[in-house]
Amino acid sequence: MNWLxxxxxxxxxxxxxxxxxxxxxxxxxxxxxxxxxxxxxxxSMFNSYAAHLHSLGPLITVVEWGLVFFAVVHIGTGLIxxxxxxxxxxxxxxxxxxxxxxxxxxxxxxxxxxxVLAFVVMHLINFHFVDKGQTTIYQIVLKTxxxxxxxxxxxxxxxxxxxxxxxxxxxxxxxIGANHPKYMxxxxxxxxxxxxxxxxxxxLLPIFLWTVG
Amino acid sequence: MTKTISLTLKIWRQxxxxxxxxxxxxxxxxxxxxxxxxxxxxxxxxxxxxxxQNPIAFDHDCREGIxxxxxxxxxGRAHGPEKGxxxxxxxxxxxxxxxxxxxxxxxxxxxxxxxxxxxxxxAFDTIIQAGGFISVNTGGTPDANAIPxxxxxxxxxxxxxxxxxxxxxxxxxxxxxxMLFLGAKISHLGLLPQGRPEAARxxxxxxxxxxxxxxxxxxNERECEAECPKEISIVNIARLNREFFKAAFFSDxx
Ligand code: HEM
Ligand code: SF4
Ligand code: FES
Numbered sequence: 001m002n003w004l005x006x007x008x009x010x011x012x013x014x015x016x017x018x019x020x021x022x023x024x025x026x027x028x029x030x031x032x033x034x035x036x037x038x039x040x041x042x043x044s045m046f047n048s049y050a051a052h053l054h055s056l057g058p059l060i061t062v063v064e065w066g067l068v069f070f071a072v073v074h075i076g077t078g079l080i081x082x083x084x085x086x087x088x089x090x091x092x093x094x095x096x097x098x099x100x101x102x103x104x105x106x107x108x109x110x111x112x113x114x115x116v117l118a119f120v121v122m123h124l125i126n127f128h129f130v131d132k133g134q135t136t137i138y139q140i141v142l143k144t145x146x147x148x149x150x151x152x153x154x155x156x157x158x159x160x161x162x163x164x165x166x167x168x169x170x171x172x173x174x175x176i177g178a179n180h181p182k183y184m185x186x187x188x189x190x191x192x193x194x195x196x197x198x199x200x201x202x203x204l205l206p207i208f209l210w211t212v213g
Numbered sequence: 214m215t216k217t218i219s220l221t222l223k224i225w226r227q228x229x230x231x232x233x234x235x236x237x238x239x240x241x242x243x244x245x246x247x248x249x250x251x252x253x254x255x256x257x258x259x260x261x262x263x264x265x266q267n268p269i270a271f272d273h274d275c276r277e278g279i280x281x282x283x284x285x286x287x288x289g290r291a292h293g294p295e296k297g298x299x300x301x302x303x304x305x306x307x308x309x310x311x312x313x314x315x316x317x318x319x320x321x322x323x324x325x326x327x328x329x330x331x332x333x334x335x336a337f338d339t340i341i342q343a344g345g346f347i348s349v350n351t352g353g354t355p356d357a358n359a360i361p362x363x364x365x366x367x368x369x370x371x372x373x374x375x376x377x378x379x380x381x382x383x384x385x386x387x388x389x390x391x392m393l394f395l396g397a398k399i400s401h402l403g404l405l406p407q408g409r410p411e412a413a414r415x416x417x418x419x420x421x422x423x424x425x426x427x428x429x430x431x432x433n434e435r436e437c438e439a440e441c442p443k444e445i446s447i448v449n450i451a452r453l454n455r456e457f458f459k460a461a462f463f464s465d466x467x
Contacts, residue, residue, distance in 0.1 A: 085429040093320055095286075102435070177458060179448050179450075184448075
């Protein structure tokens with residue numbers, strides 16, 4: 001199995017791990033967003049969605065631990081790459097200019113990534129590791145977004161996720177080798193569309209709940 | 214009638230490898246706009262030599278954009294601001310009277326400065342030695358048309374073969390990665406039937422050599438593609454990735 005270790009630890013191997021885990025997160029985001037949109041359907045619709053989700057039992061646990069594993073791989077590899085890339089240019093340029101390839105998303109991947117991590121930890125404390133015995137998840141969510149500070153944090157966090165994904169989505173396809181003049185333009189458009197959907201889809205929810213709450 | 218401009222140059226001076234360098238300021242007066250960038254440096258060097266100072270060391274050879282020897286980062290842009298142009302083919306008409314121009318060497322851990330603007334690009338040779346070739350037995354010259362090559366494949370291979378190994382992609386990459394260079398070489402050889410027998414070994418060995426040398430890791434910033442004087446596309450990096458996955462997961466090579 002020496003070949004596997006060599007493959008995974010090579011530069012392209014590390015990229016492959018970033019791409020596979022990153023795309024899996026994009027899939028998770030799409031599913032999570034679809035579920036959250038039930039909030040617009042009101043209290044009972046959202047609560048029944050949550051009940052439905054939890055009724056899946058062991059399946060949910062498997063997905064949760066899968067996500068944790070993917071997060072460890074994505075974050076661990078991302079930080080290693082960040083360090084290696086920092087090390088590969090010891091002398092900095094006096095003048096730095098973008099030639100037209102870089103975007104705000106691509107230039108900030110490690111920083112937006114770390115912010116997303118911080119947000120996810122807070123998010124889990126807010127809604128996952130809470131006692132749901134006396135109340136419903138809708139009640140908890142509504143109470144949280146009664147606080148304008150939380151509304152602001154969540155909206156900013158969703159913009160950060162959107163920026164991360166605006167580069168990450170197409171970049172993952174390039175990494176796995178799926179770049180062809182026939183369909184790369186479509187992937188580029190999807191990348192923007194997906195990041196907008198994530199930014200607005202998630203970002204408007206706290207504002208909506210704040211106004212109804 | 215030739216137009217002349219006057220410029221202020223800030224040029225990286227460094228006496229030798231590992232020594233501390235610094236930007237030094239030189240006036241460049243009455244520069245003809247018909248000159249190339251390197252001819253402008255020649256003029257400065259002549260003046261420096263006449264006044265008993267050390268001339269500025271810079272690499273060059275063909276001065277017609279085909280050898281890959283020249284190159285410097287001009288105002289933060291590899292080979293200067295013009296698209297698809299080597300430094301030797303950049304002309305002074307692209308600058309304005311009174312401009313300040315900062316000239317720095319390629320900067321990467323793998324490209325140590327030898328002197329001033331001259332860097333050691335031996336790391337590229339090490340990558341080529343690891344697999345950037347096809348092995349053929351000597352003997353009679355084979356018939357040119359003996360092996361059929363699809364027109365599209367020939368075109369794409371030629372596009373990749375345009376790489377002159379200048380190193381601008383590494384210099385421009387925020388991660389100092391050599392993936393565009395490697396992608397060009399892997400594509401140039403791998404797209405042709407003559408290159409297929411060694412394709413798997415080539416992909417594995419060249420990537421391993423690149424990684425061991427200490428180049429950075431590609432994060433698809435696309436600065437290389439934007440700065441490459443031969444406009445090599447990152448499609449070649451995607452092809453390199455595919456060739457690597459094919460070799461690593463599906464070939465007999467280890
Ligand atoms: C919702 C969560 C996240 C999603 C959907 C996501 C998605 C992605 C995707 C698709 C990529 C592109 C992979 C490639 O270029 O091949 C990527 C890259 C990256 N991610 Fe994330 N990510 C998330 C969270 C994080 C976190 C928590 C970090 C923490 C450090 C992080 C750090 C990075 C870095 C540094 C890169 C660039 C690596 C490279 O291009 O080589 N990400 N992400
Ligand atoms: S890919 Fe372009 S920038 Fe890189 S070495 Fe070849 S010609 Fe120079
Ligand atoms: S000197 Fe040969 S390419 Fe510039």
